[in-house]
Amino acid sequence: MIELKFIVEAIVFAAQKPMTAGDLRGVLAAAAEQGSEEPARAFKKVKPEEIEAALEQLAAEHAAAARSYRLVCVAGAWQFVSEPEFAPWLKALAGEKARSGRLSQPALETLTIIAYRQPITRAEIEQIRGVSVDGVMQTLLERGLVEATGRAEVVGRPLTYGTTTLFLEYFGLRGLADLPAADELRRIPVEHPPSLLTVEPGLATALPEQLTLPSTDPVAATPAGEAAPAAAPQAAPATPPPADAAPVTEAASGQP
Numbered sequence: 001m002i003e004l005k006f007i008v009e010a011i012v013f014a015a016q017k018p019m020t021a022g023d024l025r026g027v028l029a030a031a032a033e034q035g036s037e038e039p040a041r042a043f044k045k046v047k048p049e050e051i052e053a054a055l056e057q058l059a060a061e062h063a064a065a066a067r068s069y070r071l072v073c074v075a076g077a078w079q080f081v082s083e084p085e086f087a088p089w090l091k092a093l094a095g096e097k098a099r100s101g102r103l104s105q106p107a108l109e110t111l112t113i114i115a116y117r118q119p120i121t122r123a124e125i126e127q128i129r130g131v132s133v134d135g136v137m138q139t140l141l142e143r144g145l146v147e148a149t150g151r152a153e154v155v156g157r158p159l160t161y162g163t164t165t166l167f168l169e170y171f172g173l174r175g176l177a178d179l180p181a182a183d184e185l186r187r188i189p190v191e192h193p194p195s196l197l198t199v200e201p202g203l204a205t206a207l208p209e210q211l212t213l214p215s216t217d218p219v220a221a222t223p224a225g226e227a228a229p230a231a232a233p234q235a236a237p238a239t240p241p242p243a244d245a246a247p248v249t250e251a252a253s254g255q256p
Contacts (some may be wrong), residue, residue: 002039004046007055009071012055018077021048021055053196075168076175110136111145115167115179117150119160137161145170 011027012019019027029183033043041132059071069082070126082090108255110133113125125133147160168175 001042003054004043004050007043008051008054009058010161012078013080014070014078015111018074018079020077021051023077024051072172073174074172075250103139104136106131106133107136107139111140111163111167114140114146114161115176118162119152121158121160121164123158125161213243 007028008024011024015023025046028046028051032042033038034040055071055073059073062070067083068086069080071078072081106129109129110125113128117124117128121165122133122137138144144164144166145168146161147164147211148159150160151157152160163176166174167249173179
């Protein structure tokens with residue numbers, strides 16, 4: 001009887017797209033229903049765990065064989081890929097496809113924060129980076145690396161963001177568990193105030209208590225921790241005459 005791992009290997013090899021364990025299970029079930037051969041019917045109710053185990057075994061065997069290709073899992077789906085050192089000859093065969101431009105350093109920093117702290121709001125990203133991320137977020141959304149995943153349970157219910165399947169494919173990751181450790185990034189505290197306001201375009205989002213509202217009362221308008229402005233000087237009172245000064249009389253003035 002044919003082993004499950006060889007059946008799975010043949011399906012992945014002939015498939016036109018990466019295959020998940022669920023996809024492979026569906027193919028096995030369809031083959032059992034459509035075919036009359038006993039071997040096909042024997043794999044009708046194969047469990048996904050068995051398929052995953054067969055794929056892992058195949059991947060280990062291909063890696064040990066040190067061939068020009070290997071079996072890998074990217075974004076939860078399995079596919080055969082060539083080894084990087086054979087790229088020059090494969091480019092000459094198939095031609096080099098134009099790829100979108102590389103991500104800028106600010107975009108990579110923002111994408112890293114989202115990957116490790118998702119789901120996360122735009123204001124929380126700005127708290128960590130210290131700058132506005134409006135333009136960078138637009139780029140990541142247009143490239144399909146980031147998507148809105150829901151709304152935060154705070155006042156205003158801002159959108160939360162997370163990475164996409166394309167993000168995993170872009171970096172060749174099986175899943176988010178394969179991200180390199182970044183304990184320092186995970187330890188950065190992120191406050192969750194009831195609301196967040198942006199002071200000026202291009203600046204980081206400020207917390208409400210950091211803002212000072214205009215007021216006609218000079219004392220109320222003074223930010224906390226600063227001394228109130230000195231009061232305007234008043235006119236000095238007239239200096240009283242010395243106690244022993246002689247009073248001015250009509251005689252003293254020379255009048256009769």
